[in-house]
Amino acid sequence: xxxxxxxxxxxxxxxxxxxxxxxxxxxxxxxxxxxxxxxxxxxxxxxxxxxxxxxxxxxxxxxxxxxxxxxxxxxxxxxxxxxxxxxxxxxxxxxxxxxxxxxxxxxxxxxxxxxxxxxxxxxxxxxxxxxxxxxxxxxxxxxxxxxxxxxxxxxxxxxxxxxxxxxxxxxxxxxxxxxxxxxxxxxxxxxxxxxxxxxxxxxxxxxxxxxxxxxxxxxxxxxxxxxxxxxxxxxxxxxxxxxxxxxxxxxxxxxxxxxxxxxxxxxxxxxxxxxxxxxxxxxxxxxxxxxxxxxxxxxxxxxxxxxxxxxxxxxxxxxxxxxxxxxxxxxxxxxxxxxxxxxxxxxxxxxxxxxxxxxxxxxxxxxxxxxxxxxxxxxxxxxxxxxxxxxxxxxxxxxxxxxxxxxxxx
Amino acid sequence: xxxxxxxxxxxxxxxxxxxxxxxxxxxxxxxxxxxxxxxxxxxxxxxxxxxxxxxxxxxxxxxxxxxxxxxxxxxxxxxxxxxxxxxxxxxxxxxxxxxxxxxxxxxxxxxxxxxxxxxxxxxxxxxxxxxxxxxxxxxxxxxxxxxxxxxxxxxxxxxxxxxxxxxxxxxxxxxxxxxxxxxxxxxxxxxxxxxxxxxxxxxxxxxxxxxxxxxxxxxxxxxxxxxxxxxxxxxxxxxxxxxxxxxxxxxxxxxxxxxxxxxxxxxxxxxxxxxxxxxxxxxxxxxxxxxxxxxxxxxxxxxxxxxxxxxxxxxxxxxxxxxxxxxxxxxxxxxxxxxxxxxxxxxxxxxxxxxxxxxxxxxxxxxxxxxxxxxxxxxxxxxxxxxxxxxxxxxxxxxxxxxxxxxxxxxxxxxxxxxxxxxxxxxxxxxxxxxxxxxxxxxxxxxxxxxxxxxxxxxxxxxxxxxxxxxxxxxxxxxxxxxxxx
Numbered sequence: 001x002x003x004x005x006x007x008x009x010x011x012x013x014x015x016x017x018x019x020x021x022x023x024x025x026x027x028x029x030x031x032x033x034x035x036x037x038x039x040x041x042x043x044x045x046x047x048x049x050x051x052x053x054x055x056x057x058x059x060x061x062x063x064x065x066x067x068x069x070x071x072x073x074x075x076x077x078x079x080x081x082x083x084x085x086x087x088x089x090x091x092x093x094x095x096x097x098x099x100x101x102x103x104x105x106x107x108x109x110x111x112x113x114x115x116x117x118x119x120x121x122x123x124x125x126x127x128x129x130x131x132x133x134x135x136x137x138x139x140x141x142x143x144x145x146x147x148x149x150x151x152x153x154x155x156x157x158x159x160x161x162x163x164x165x166x167x168x169x170x171x172x173x174x175x176x177x178x179x180x181x182x183x184x185x186x187x188x189x190x191x192x193x194x195x196x197x198x199x200x201x202x203x204x205x206x207x208x209x210x211x212x213x214x215x216x217x218x219x220x221x222x223x224x225x226x227x228x229x230x231x232x233x234x235x236x237x238x239x240x241x242x243x244x245x246x247x248x249x250x251x252x253x254x255x256x257x258x259x260x261x262x263x264x265x266x267x268x269x270x271x272x273x274x275x276x277x278x279x280x281x282x283x284x285x286x287x288x289x290x291x292x293x294x295x296x297x298x299x300x301x302x303x304x305x306x307x308x309x310x311x312x313x314x315x316x317x318x319x320x321x322x323x324x325x326x327x328x329x330x331x332x333x334x335x336x337x338x339x340x341x342x343x344x345x346x347x348x349x350x351x352x353x354x355x356x357x358x359x360x361x362x363x364x365x366x367x368x369x370x371x372x373x374x375x376x377x378x379x380x381x382x383x384x385x386x387x388x389x390x391x392x393x394x395x396x397x398x399x400x401x402x403x404x405x406x407x408x409x410x
Numbered sequence: 411x412x413x414x415x416x417x418x419x420x421x422x423x424x425x426x427x428x429x430x431x432x433x434x435x436x437x438x439x440x441x442x443x444x445x446x447x448x449x450x451x452x453x454x455x456x457x458x459x460x461x462x463x464x465x466x467x468x469x470x471x472x473x474x475x476x477x478x479x480x481x482x483x484x485x486x487x488x489x490x491x492x493x494x495x496x497x498x499x500x501x502x503x504x505x506x507x508x509x510x511x512x513x514x515x516x517x518x519x520x521x522x523x524x525x526x527x528x529x530x531x532x533x534x535x536x537x538x539x540x541x542x543x544x545x546x547x548x549x550x551x552x553x554x555x556x557x558x559x560x561x562x563x564x565x566x567x568x569x570x571x572x573x574x575x576x577x578x579x580x581x582x583x584x585x586x587x588x589x590x591x592x593x594x595x596x597x598x599x600x601x602x603x604x605x606x607x608x609x610x611x612x613x614x615x616x617x618x619x620x621x622x623x624x625x626x627x628x629x630x631x632x633x634x635x636x637x638x639x640x641x642x643x644x645x646x647x648x649x650x651x652x653x654x655x656x657x658x659x660x661x662x663x664x665x666x667x668x669x670x671x672x673x674x675x676x677x678x679x680x681x682x683x684x685x686x687x688x689x690x691x692x693x694x695x696x697x698x699x700x701x702x703x704x705x706x707x708x709x710x711x712x713x714x715x716x717x718x719x720x721x722x723x724x725x726x727x728x729x730x731x732x733x734x735x736x737x738x739x740x741x742x743x744x745x746x747x748x749x750x751x752x753x754x755x756x757x758x759x760x761x762x763x764x765x766x767x768x769x770x771x772x773x774x775x776x777x778x779x780x781x782x783x784x785x786x787x788x789x790x791x792x793x794x795x796x797x798x799x800x801x802x803x804x805x806x807x808x809x810x811x812x813x814x815x816x817x818x819x820x821x822x823x824x825x826x827x828x829x830x831x832x833x834x835x836x837x838x839x840x841x842x843x844x845x846x847x848x849x850x851x852x853x854x855x856x857x858x859x860x861x862x863x864x865x866x867x868x869x870x871x872x873x874x875x876x877x878x879x880x881x882x883x884x885x886x887x888x889x890x891x892x893x894x895x896x
Contacts, residue, residue, distance in 0.1 A: 081651055081758040082787070104657065126599065137598075139607060140576050147849075155849035156842065161754045163786040164823035165562045165573070165611050166830055166841055167868065168850035172575070172607030176599070193657030216517075220540070222631035224694055246657075246705075249698025256695075297597040301517040330518075330597050360597035382602035384591045391603060391856040395849070407601035 003030040012066050014046045015059035019066040026071040028185045036152030038065055046402040047179040049121030052113040055366030058377040061404035069120050083191040084160055089120025089184050105191045108135035112287040120184040126176030130227035133328050138175045144188030145171040150396040162190045180406040181395045195244035199254045200276035203239040203268040208307040211239050217260045223253050229283050232323035240279045286322035290335035291368050298360030300330040309354035317343035341370020348375040378407040417456045420477045424459045427469040432460040443502045446487040446494040455496035462507045464620040472588040474501045480865050483614040485557030488549045490750055491831025493613050497866050505556045511535050522623045525556025541626045544571040548735050556619050562611030564827035566662040569785035575610040580623035586858045613829050614864035616857035630693035634703040635727045637719040638688040638710040643667050645714035646686040647761035650784040652709040658702050661691040664734050669779035674733045677740035689734050737781040745794035751810045752828040753817035757787035774805050788826035815840050830868045839870045
């Protein structure tokens with residue numbers, strides 16, 4: 001069978017590059033056949049899932065074809081008692097979570113736009129949300145993958161068991177590679193039980209220094225939050241800490257965090273279900289808002305410097321801007337609508353310099369052309385660029401997979 | 411120049427870099443390096459060099475490369491898959507002299523160490539401050555961090571906490587041409603491919619790691635341990651499934667069958683009934699752990715546990731774990747020889763697989779003791795044999811291989827934590843197809859195009875990295891019939 005195809009239109013564009021041809025395969029075999037056809041005809045090619053992270057990276061230098069994964073949306077295997085699932089790339093996160101919830105399980109990943117974000121896209125973009133604080137990132141939950149290589153060959157790596165060290169680690173190599181090493185066709189994840197109870201403590205209007213001290217105190221007190229997010233609010237941070245697990249543990253940890261808050265002469269409250277829902281929805285709105293979104297990274301201890309030297313300058317030129325920070329991870333996003341492209345670009349470059357000085361980075365996850373004109377999506381070339389080039393040359397020697405979209409011009 | 415003269419010349423140059431006492435070429439002295447923790451299949455290296463710094467490693471790699479010698483990196487030599495087994499004509503590069511802890515940063519929770527640092531010494535260095543390094547292979551008192559990185563080592567507690575790959579934040583790598591590359595860093599998600607993930611578990615085939623930054627964890631508030639005794643592994647296996655199905659994520663959940671218990675008793679004097687023992691750790695915040703522990707004990711009872719033992723103090727807890735951790739070596743008490751296997755199966759298949767192993771062993775007249783990380787289905791079947799009986803070692807090896815193939819048939823893996831190394835390369839083709847292996851080979855070749863690092867490991871046949879795309883030019887070794895082309 002050959003994949004369904006149609007001419008490309010403006011809505012199929014990847015960062016402004018519009019393909020001539022769009023493939024919509026219904027099976028992995030069809031996808032492989034489409035990739036082989038592109039290899040034969042020397043077509044450049046990008047892979048598109050739900051399109052939630054299409055703004056990430058630089059515009060491809062050329063784009064003849066797009067392969068959409070929407071027809072690859074099956075749960076291949078769910079083994080509840082082994083807590084693993086194998087899914088096709090185009091399955092949306094919320095569809096997956098619905099299936100898993102029926103068995104009291106979940107994939108412990110909560111990136112934005114769950115209705116649209118797909119398994120393959122989440123892997124390719126290394127997408128994540130607040131749960132990363134406890135459960136780690138995609139690389140900590142992925143256990144296997146099958147990919148379609150640039151030449152159309154289908155290769156598997158990893159497996160369907162949580163513990164497995166056989167062979168080179170293809171699954172983790174695909175994480176965050178934005179489709180420049182191959183199409184993520186199927187993904188195997190380890191799963192976690194749905195928590196019996198959850199509870200959020202909100203510490204509003206904290207300085208970055210106070211937020212950091214409180215989190216260090218919580219760490220010293222051996223608390224183990226499932227999710228931690230700090231939302232910018234005026235010049236301060238609203239810090240939400242969520243505990244999950246069995247009811248007695250959730251209750252005790254919340255109590256102990258409140259004790260620490262009192263000891264630090266701060267204010268906090270345990271939110272009821274509605275208020276907790278509202279806080280995390282506010283978080284989601286920040287992550288999902290704006291034509292400009294920057295991903296910030298720095299060592300967690302540098303929170304105050306990050307807020308002062310990166311978050312504040314980035315927010316200044318944004319209308320309706322917001323920041324969602326994950327202070328235990330050293331990651332965060334600043335999102336909004338730039339009133340002026342050059343001003344937002346200048347802010348991004350300044351923030352990037354500040355983060356680089358701390359050992360971190362800034363990546364544009366979305367930006368209008370006016371910002372991109374004066375700010376690179378990735379910043380300085382990675383220090384291991386030579387090895388990355390070598391890897392790209394091995395897996396995509398003709399540089400046909402989203403050429404130029406990835407870091408270092410890959 | 412003849413091979414011996416060439417080796418002597420190379421030894422002279424290496425000695426000039428690392429110092430004469432750290433360059434070993436004497437036939438009797440290199441004997442130590444003929445094998446690692448897997449003692450059969452010994453190969454004598456031509457030369458063993460023990461560099462003391464990144465700069466020395468760079469020079470050593472350059473010299474070996476210029477002399478066309480394969481390089482076999484080696485840590486403490488405790489690996490169980492022959493990952494550090496020399497190849498003919500090679501230079502073994504031992505990292506045991508590089509054992510400094512370079513930097514501790516408890517603010518951000520990491521430590522930067524040299525590769526020769528012993529796993530347990532990392533936790534010891536930060537333990538007083540309330541931190542530890544999570545991956546805990548049974549050999550943690552002697553195995554090195556560099557070796558852990560090469561093998562992506564696990565341990566009893568990786569069900570909850572993950573493997574080495576989940577705990578390495580950065581690494582300094584000396585590549586084939588002597589280039590020094592830093593991967594990862596102090597902040598997460600640096601732009602670019604996750605080469606650190608490709609490095610961890612690459613079994614010494616992409617370069618030599620000279621520094622590693624490890625994530626540290628705060629010690630959990632409490633740990634609760636209990637031991638449950640079951641009439642057989644059937645009930646024990648069901649209890650494991652029941653505990654996991656109840657939404658409990660134990661820090662560790664280990665099982666031993668009757669033969670393994672018999673061995674452990676002989677070694678430690680523990681009073682355990684020789685049926686089936688399950689040992690579980692729960693750790694974390696106090697109230698959570700008390701709840702989880704109580705639930706797990708209820709489930710174990712409901713699944714047929716005949717006895718539950720809760721250690722009365724830390725000493726008794728350590729003794730229970732000693733019984734488990736000493737199981738490999740203890741098997742020596744009940745059998746003249748044994749082979750350690752390391753396969754993975756879906757945990758729900760544990761009871762079935764154990765019965766199948768028993769039948770397979772019976773059919774060939776051998777015994778298998780089973781010790782395993784039950785939570786993640788990682789089996790360590792210990793195949794017992796007597797090397798003095800002609801043909802028995804071969805039968806044992808074949809049984810071990812058949813067990814691994816059965817693991818693959820159940821949807822599992824040929825190795826959960828020991829690595830593929832030299833020992834299991836032949837089984838890779840049972841688990842992966844030609845395109846899978848070729849793709850992995852391309853990843854390896856992206857790092858080491860000349861395949862000078864640890865050749866002959868992981869992949870089922872000796873192959874070369876091949877040329878860059880373009881007109882086909884056979885490699886000299888290929889025309890000589892020594893290798894196939896990729």
